[in-house]
Amino acid sequence: MDGSNKKFIMDLEHLNRFNSEGCPACGQKFTLGEPVVVACGAWEGGAKVIHENEAVFDQRTGQFVERKCHAAQTNRVLR
Numbered sequence: 001m002d003g004s005n006k007k008f009i010m011d012l013e014h015l016n017r018f019n020s021e022g023c024p025a026c027g028q029k030f031t032l033g034e035p036v037v038v039a040c041g042a043w044e045g046g047a048k049v050i051h052e053n054e055a056v057f058d059q060r061t062g063q064f065v066e067r068k069c070h071a072a073q074t075n076r077v078l079r
């Protein structure tokens with residue numbers, strides 16, 4: 001991962017590269033043409049590519065975060 005925070009469409013090259021692991025957020029494989037983002041989450045190893053609908057953009061940090069992870073962080077702040 002190059003560390004840049006971005007959103008892109010799954011093409012054949014990315015599909016081959018990321019589908020050995022699949023999506024770390026939901027465990028499903030990616031599909032050609034799907035919108036995906038590089039996001040941080042509860043998994044190990046820093047930012048990873050996940051489905052766009054499983055991530056939210058965190059204005060505070062300026063990067064995408066996995067939904068579940070983001071909700072946990074927000075709850076912690078509010079309490």
Ligand SMILES: [Zn+2]
Nearest residue numbers: 023025026051
């Ligand atoms: Zn997913």
